[in-house]
Amino acid sequence: MRKVRLKTPITDEDLEGLELGDAVYLDGIVYTGREGVYNRAIGEGIKPPVDLKALTNVTFHCSPAAAVRPDGTYNIGAVTATASFRFAKWLTEWFELSGVKIIMGKGGMSEEDYRKYFVPNKAIYLTTVGYGTGALLGRGITRVKDVLWLDELGIAQAIWVLEVENFGPFLVESDLQGNSLFERENRRTQPMVAKSFEGLKEPALKRYGETTSREDEVV
Amino acid sequence: MIRKDKILEAGKEIMSRAAIEIPRDYKDGIQQMVEEEEEELSRFVLQSMLENWDAAEEDRRAMCADTGVPRYFVKAGNEAQVEGGFVALEHMLRKATAEATYEIPLRPNRVHPLTRHDNNNNVGINAPEIEFTFEPDADWIDITSVHKGGLFGSDYRMLFPGDGVDGIKKFFLDVLYEFGRRGLACQPAIMGVGLGGSKDISMTLGKQAACLRTVGEANPDPEIAALEAELKEMGNNIGMGPMGFVGKSMVIDCHIEVGYTHTGGMPMSVHSFCLSSRRATARLHADGGIEYRTDPQWFTPYMRRDTIDWSTSETARAAG
Numbered sequence: 001m002r003k004v005r006l007k008t009p010i011t012d013e014d015l016e017g018l019e020l021g022d023a024v025y026l027d028g029i030v031y032t033g034r035e036g037v038y039n040r041a042i043g044e045g046i047k048p049p050v051d052l053k054a055l056t057n058v059t060f061h062c063s064p065a066a067a068v069r070p071d072g073t074y075n076i077g078a079v080t081a082t083a084s085f086r087f088a089k090w091l092t093e094w095f096e097l098s099g100v101k102i103i104m105g106k107g108g109m110s111e112e113d114y115r116k117y118f119v120p121n122k123a124i125y126l127t128t129v130g131y132g133t134g135a136l137l138g139r140g141i142t143r144v145k146d147v148l149w150l151d152e153l154g155i156a157q158a159i160w161v162l163e164v165e166n167f168g169p170f171l172v173e174s175d176l177q178g179n180s181l182f183e184r185e186n187r188r189t190q191p192m193v194a195k196s197f198e199g200l201k202e203p204a205l206k207r208y209g210e211t212t213s214r215e216d217e218v219v
Numbered sequence: 220m221i222r223k224d225k226i227l228e229a230g231k232e233i234m235s236r237a238a239i240e241i242p243r244d245y246k247d248g249i250q251q252m253v254e255e256e257e258e259e260l261s262r263f264v265l266q267s268m269l270e271n272w273d274a275a276e277e278d279r280r281a282m283c284a285d286t287g288v289p290r291y292f293v294k295a296g297n298e299a300q301v302e303g304g305f306v307a308l309e310h311m312l313r314k315a316t317a318e319a320t321y322e323i324p325l326r327p328n329r330v331h332p333l334t335r336h337d338n339n340n341n342v343g344i345n346a347p348e349i350e351f352t353f354e355p356d357a358d359w360i361d362i363t364s365v366h367k368g369g370l371f372g373s374d375y376r377m378l379f380p381g382d383g384v385d386g387i388k389k390f391f392l393d394v395l396y397e398f399g400r401r402g403l404a405c406q407p408a409i410m411g412v413g414l415g416g417s418k419d420i421s422m423t424l425g426k427q428a429a430c431l432r433t434v435g436e437a438n439p440d441p442e443i444a445a446l447e448a449e450l451k452e453m454g455n456n457i458g459m460g461p462m463g464f465v466g467k468s469m470v471i472d473c474h475i476e477v478g479y480t481h482t483g484g485m486p487m488s489v490h491s492f493c494l495s496s497r498r499a500t501a502r503l504h505a506d507g508g509i510e511y512r513t514d515p516q517w518f519t520p521y522m523r524r525d526t527i528d529w530s531t532s533e534t535a536r537a538a539g
Contacts, residue, residue, distance in 0.1 A: 066324055067323050078275070080283045105403075129264055132268055134270045134280075135281065138281075154330075156337060182401045185260075189457070191458070192458025205378075217400060
């Protein structure tokens, strides 16, 4: 497996050589953002208190296990991603507002979403690994640079601006052409999965609206 | 008399242990899976998790930042006396949750479902959940803290007797596959299956089977144990591994718990515990002593009794 280290801000050239399944580690600045941020910045149209484009071009669907000390400093423990598929509907406006080149999170999005939103912006998606490497990622944070909208959104939903070093591992889930590692793996596992269901009879009671094809995905 | 301050102390300690220290039975199981996994990407995921657990213990930081929805399982000896009564015990566990959330720190995950208001301490209406059971011939109290993610990997279905074991297998595979793609359930995981009971109890039993039994432990009923082994074997042979990558590391163990159910039905629930399976137990004694462990020992012979009375020698042995 290839291991790649990238420094923010990310350039187009940085992303050109990346292949699905490469392990990526980051240095520089990343900030967190999830439904609270999207709702406020896009749904309610409230401008973030700083120019996100000037900050960096890497964002992370996550929130840290963190506490704010009485003196206003931060105790940051682990960092783990949240599932990204829920945020696709905000992407057009989000790319315009933030100019991000890398979005990191859990579980990726669909190839359709990558082609619609990521490819025109020359951006890629990195997935966290196992979704539980929170301690390793926590270790990669050298400093909390800022926390935006903390009072408005709370610890779990605020924008945490983080200085990071050797921050990872992440895996390249989408490339510049909009291919998805997860969808590639889905296609590869399909025959074996189909075989494991063979011979099992259907339950008597169907579920209303139940999908009947295992080709379908829930995300 | 078990003192209130001891309950607070133990409550905070098990919150910290659950968040930071991967239980030995689980880690050993994953280590064995790494040796058997042949696919590179799947191996990379498992290897990263092992490194992550080392980092968590070295740095004393939570192994996963989604510290789940912290909750407690309390088993009270029938002779146990608590200072201030059980209301005081609940109060201390709520306090422990809030203080541990700040001190460890944990992510304040608990919000009001409609307003999304966050008290920033994992305490709120009906949170943390505290479930109680009892144990004869004992004067201790066991408190188990479980931190489990809350979004994916669990489902419920009303099956019927005619659906048989095929119905059980198919629903198990359905859940595994639905939430296994892209690794939404954070597998490999301990899978818990609740069979029977009322609908809500079917969910409860499955959740407890996933979170309160250890890797390698079989149900004492040989017929149920055989089904556990079969489901585990099936789950590891669907061609899918961690994160939905090609592989075979999917089910680290499968636990089934049953409850007598309506004669016309066979309700079933399936639950996936996390890749970071977070549980820790404290036993509080009347003399102020506290012992910590990672095996909740929740499903005692008394819990699984199936007649009006129970075997007192068996329960006495289990109560230590």
